[in-house]
Amino acid sequence: MDNNKNRQESQPVFKSEPVEEEVPQENIQEEQSQNMKSNQTENVSPEMIPEEIPSSVTDPSQEKITESEAPTDVPPPIVEDNKIKYIIIISAVVFFFGILIVLFNLFFKGKPSTGSVTLKYWGLWEEKEVFDSLINDYQKNNPNIKIEYTKVEVQDYREKLLARGEKGMGPDIFRYHNTWLPEIKKITAPLPSKIMSNEQFEKTFYPIHAKDLKVGNNYYGLPLEVDGLVLIYNESLFKQAGISKVPTTWDDITNAVFKITVKDTSGQLINSGIALGTASNISHFSDILGLMFIQNGITDIRDINKPDAASALEVYRKFAESPDNVWSEDMPNSITAFIQGKVAMILAPSWEILVINENNPEIDMKVVPVPQVPGAEPVSISNYWVEGVSRYSKNQMEAWKFLRYLTEKENMTKLYENQSKTRLFGEPYSRVDLADVIIQNEYIGAVIKQAADDYYYSMPVISRTYDNGLNDSIVTYLENAVNATINGESYQSALENAKEGVDQIFQMFEE
Numbered sequence: 001m002d003n004n005k006n007r008q009e010s011q012p013v014f015k016s017e018p019v020e021e022e023v024p025q026e027n028i029q030e031e032q033s034q035n036m037k038s039n040q041t042e043n044v045s046p047e048m049i050p051e052e053i054p055s056s057v058t059d060p061s062q063e064k065i066t067e068s069e070a071p072t073d074v075p076p077p078i079v080e081d082n083k084i085k086y087i088i089i090i091s092a093v094v095f096f097f098g099i100l101i102v103l104f105n106l107f108f109k110g111k112p113s114t115g116s117v118t119l120k121y122w123g124l125w126e127e128k129e130v131f132d133s134l135i136n137d138y139q140k141n142n143p144n145i146k147i148e149y150t151k152v153e154v155q156d157y158r159e160k161l162l163a164r165g166e167k168g169m170g171p172d173i174f175r176y177h178n179t180w181l182p183e184i185k186k187i188t189a190p191l192p193s194k195i196m197s198n199e200q201f202e203k204t205f206y207p208i209h210a211k212d213l214k215v216g217n218n219y220y221g222l223p224l225e226v227d228g229l230v231l232i233y234n235e236s237l238f239k240q241a242g243i244s245k246v247p248t249t250w251d252d253i254t255n256a257v258f259k260i261t262v263k264d265t266s267g268q269l270i271n272s273g274i275a276l277g278t279a280s281n282i283s284h285f286s287d288i289l290g291l292m293f294i295q296n297g298i299t300d301i302r303d304i305n306k307p308d309a310a311s312a313l314e315v316y317r318k319f320a321e322s323p324d325n326v327w328s329e330d331m332p333n334s335i336t337a338f339i340q341g342k343v344a345m346i347l348a349p350s351w352e353i354l355v356i357n358e359n360n361p362e363i364d365m366k367v368v369p370v371p372q373v374p375g376a377e378p379v380s381i382s383n384y385w386v387e388g389v390s391r392y393s394k395n396q397m398e399a400w401k402f403l404r405y406l407t408e409k410e411n412m413t414k415l416y417e418n419q420s421k422t423r424l425f426g427e428p429y430s431r432v433d434l435a436d437v438i439i440q441n442e443y444i445g446a447v448i449k450q451a452a453d454d455y456y457y458s459m460p461v462i463s464r465t466y467d468n469g470l471n472d473s474i475v476t477y478l479e480n481a482v483n484a485t486i487n488g489e490s491y492q493s494a495l496e497n498a499k500e501g502v503d504q505i506f507q508m509f510e511e
Contacts, residue, residue: 190218225427275334277320
């Protein structure tokens with residue numbers, strides 16, 4: 001505004017000035033003055049007529065303007081050019097922001113985001129120290145990510161997971177059992193294809209993982225392990241009985257148990273060939289019964305009212321039925337009996353080997369795949385844990401990225417090594433390309449062989465998942481069925497009653 005004012009003040013101002021002339025004769029002055037006024041009025045165009053001077057102005061010199069001195073070309077009034085002004089302002093703003101962008105790229109390009117993400121990880125079984133080195137390495141490479149691993153108590157774990165998850169107060173990452181998907185589908189997020197495609201998943205992990213964790217066209221977890229039933233036997237007791245053949249079929253089992261079993265004069269068991277036939281004192285009895293169902297063609301627990309299921313239950317019970325029983329309810333718990341050298345064979349998941357070794361490191365223990373029905377397709381029953389991501393997590397993609405990091409070959413190897421520092425072995429690898437590393441392992445090689453040869457089936461009859469839901473309820477119905485046959489009820493009737501309870505449980509989780 002000041003510039004425009006200066007410009008206006010610097011322009012010439014047009015006004016009338018008194019005309020000074022020499023008048024040679026005083027007597028004609030008045031006449032000339034009158035003639036001049038007359039000529040100006042007649043010859044000057046309206047545009048050239050000066051603005052009328054108010055009567056209050058009495059300066060006589062203003063009336064004495066000659067025709068030759070009147071302005072002939074008055075310049076137009078000066079108008080402020082707003083468009084130029086706006087162009088200048090906009091150009092300055094654009095230039096200013098351009099400088100800011102250049103400075104930002106110079107000083108901040110390539111630096112990690114200052115936004116911090118905290119991932120809560122609920123684990124089971126594994127202590128925090130097992131994951132510490134892997135978590136620290138990940139956080140070094142991802143400074144904006146913080147991972148808080150917590151080993152959670154297993155009691156009421158599934159219920160807490162659901163209740164807190166639905167309120168948005170649960171973990172971002174959690175561990176769950178391979179049979180739990182029907183029970184936790186409300187809170188479990190699908191694996192994004194950007195993290196791992198279906199094809200990559202199926203090439204990386206075992207067939208049982210693909211069967212268990214796929215719903216529709218999506219996978220719902222990343223496994224860090226694989227496990228299931230194996231046959232654990234005491235080689236010293238085999239040698240004492242003169243048995244050198246490793247049992248691979250149920251016929252081999254039947255032949256071995258009668259040679260190994262020792263009774264006193266009253267018929268009480270001193271040593272047993274195998275822990276089978278009861279429910280009260282056999283760890284994982286429901287897993288074993290599930291295995292026999294599968295081997296007899298029953299792959300869906302809801303079909304246990306069929307005759308083939310009753311046949312499987314009959315075979316199971318025969319091992320504890322007098323007078324030729326090789327097991328009884330008078331024996332200690334099956335794991336305890338094996339540790340004490342009172343039973344030669346048990347069927348259990350591989351982690352029970354750790355319990356046995358911890359309590360009796362001198363025992364002559366061997367581990368092989370479960371016995372098969374001669375001539376039938378080899379099968380076993382799976383029992384392992386999976387890492388999932390909550391669909392209520394605000395940081396799902398970051399959670400999946402961390403889990404993908406844990407499943408990488410190098411990191412899974414480190415995890416196994418960390419686990420093996422405090423126990424006999426780590427969790428059996430879930431990656432197919434690590435099979436050769438441990439398939440010759442004397443304790444978990446059988447697990448890997450069964451996984452690689454696609455032996456495993458899944459069924460919600462697994463004991464000690466502590467889900468207070470599908471598994472625990474079905475295990476209770478199976479326990480009732482076994483006990484009913486001990487009390488004289490027929491195998492078929494006992495399983496028909498169990499079938500009613502099983503159907504009710506499934507209806508609860510299918511609603």
